[in-house]
Amino acid sequence: MTTDALISATGAIRRYGTFEAVRGVDLTVRRGELLALLGTNGAGKTSLLELIEGLAPASGGTVRVLGHDPYRERGHVIPRVGIMLQEAGFASDLTVAETARMWAGTQTAPRPYRAALDIVGLAHRADVRVASLSGGERRRLDLALAVMGRPEVLFLDEPTTGLDPASRRATWDLVRDLLADGTTVLLTTHYLEEAEELADRIAVMHEGRIAREGTVAQIVATEPARVSFVVHDGAGRVVDVRAADLPPLAGAVAPPDVARARVSVRTDELQDDLGTILGWAHERSYRLAELDARAASLEQAFLAIAGTPSSAAPIEKEAAA
Numbered sequence: 075m076t077t078d079a080l081i082s083a084t085g086a087i088r089r090y091g092t093f094e095a096v097r098g099v100d101l102t103v104r105r106g107e108l109l110a111l112l113g114t115n116g117a118g119k120t121s122l123l124e125l126i127e128g129l130a131p132a133s134g135g136t137v138r139v140l141g142h143d144p145y146r147e148r149g150h151v152i153p154r155v156g157i158m159l160q161e162a163g164f165a166s167d168l169t170v171a172e173t174a175r176m177w178a179g180t181q182t183a184p185r186p187y188r189a190a191l192d193i194v195g196l197a198h199r200a201d202v203r204v205a206s207l208s209g210g211e212r213r214r215l216d217l218a219l220a221v222m223g224r225p226e227v228l229f230l231d232e233p234t235t236g237l238d239p240a241s242r243r244a245t246w247d248l249v250r251d252l253l254a255d256g257t258t259v260l261l262t263t264h265y266l267e268e269a270e271e272l273a274d275r276i277a278v279m280h281e282g283r284i285a286r287e288g289t290v291a292q293i294v295a296t297e298p299a300r301v302s303f304v305v306h307d308g309a310g311r312v313v314d315v316r317a318a319d320l321p322p323l324a325g326a327v328a329p330p331d332v333a334r335a336r337v338s339v340r341t342d343e344l345q346d347d348l349g350t351i352l353g354w355a356h357e358r359s360y361r362l363a364e365l366d367a368r369a370a371s372l373e374q375a376f377l378a379i380a381g382t383p384s385s386a387a388p389i390e391k392e393a394a395a
């Protein structure tokens with residue numbers, strides 16, 4: 075993977091009337107990587123994606139795809155990108171094969187249309203009318219069309235919504251194959267597992283801004299780890315421990331919580347504080363039953379970002395500008 079950016083947004087803004095849905099976003103997707111754009115409903119993902127796909131002009135800032143303005147220089151960009159929108163408008167009275175063949179006719183150097191249907195597992199439905207496809211099969215037809223022209227850059231807007239687990243995994247395998255072939259992918263999804271499986275980097279959008287960006291490890295590192303346990307004595311009886319009985323924990327972000335004998339600690343220093351707790355238990359010949367120590371999950375980090383109220387300062391700054 076080289077470091078050149080095939081997609082970049084700098085201070086990108088999208089307004090609907092006076093409402094600013096995208097509030098000065100900086101984003102880069104490098105050649106050959108997959109960036110997953112996450113965010114709560116209404117965070118501005120689709121509004122941003124549409125700027126990058128060239129479907130709408132930016133109200134401010136700069137957007138570049140393959141070195142071009144995707145809206146004003148659409149003719150340079152479109153032949154080199156594949157777009158899988160959330161809702162595709164197929165002619166429902168055409169068959170799958172007719173739809174694919176027609177789409178292939180619009181591409182510069184398409185895959186054979188049957189090969190495109192084959193890689194999404196839809197070849198056996200070639201003669202079925204689009205109107206008769208299931209929701210998941212339509213999604214796969216969308217994907218077949220998006221990859222038909224062997225795009226350098228692929229936009230996937232919630233590609234596995236409505237797919238069963240097996241089809242979802244098959245789609246992930248296909249995306250991995252495309253990445254291995256050097257395709258650059260910008261993906262939006264509400265499935266955190268999908269982002270963890272596929273993404274080189276993740277950007278979490280919140281209220282029109284990129285709230286956090288990085289690898290999964292970098293994003294979860296910003297959230298405290300958790301340790302929880304129930305203290306037993308040597309005879310296996312539950313010991314009624316209080317928070318004040320525990321040793322000082324250097325990384326604890328809040329006092330330990332004790333609920334129905336289960337002690338929970340949130341800490342920024344998992345290894346050190348776990349060592350302290352184990353030493354404390356050992357000295358007292360306690361057993362730590364149901365001991366669970368784990369780093370933060372992507373879901374935890376996501377929920378923490380989603381629960382953050384609108385960052386007042388930057389918005390006020392914009393209003394004053």
Ligand SMILES: Nc1ncnc2c1ncn2[C@@H]1O[C@H](COP(=O)(O)OP(=O)(O)OP(=O)(O)O)[C@@H](O)[C@H]1O
Pocket residue numbers: 090093095113114115116117118119120121122
């Ligand atoms: N055409 C429009 N006119 C006015 N407001 C709009 C328009 N399209 C979107 N919005 C608003 O802009 C904000 C961002 O919407 P957007 O669809 O980009 O969010 P999203 O992150 O893609 O959400 P979801 O996950 O629900 O698809 C929302 O508050 C939405 O109501």
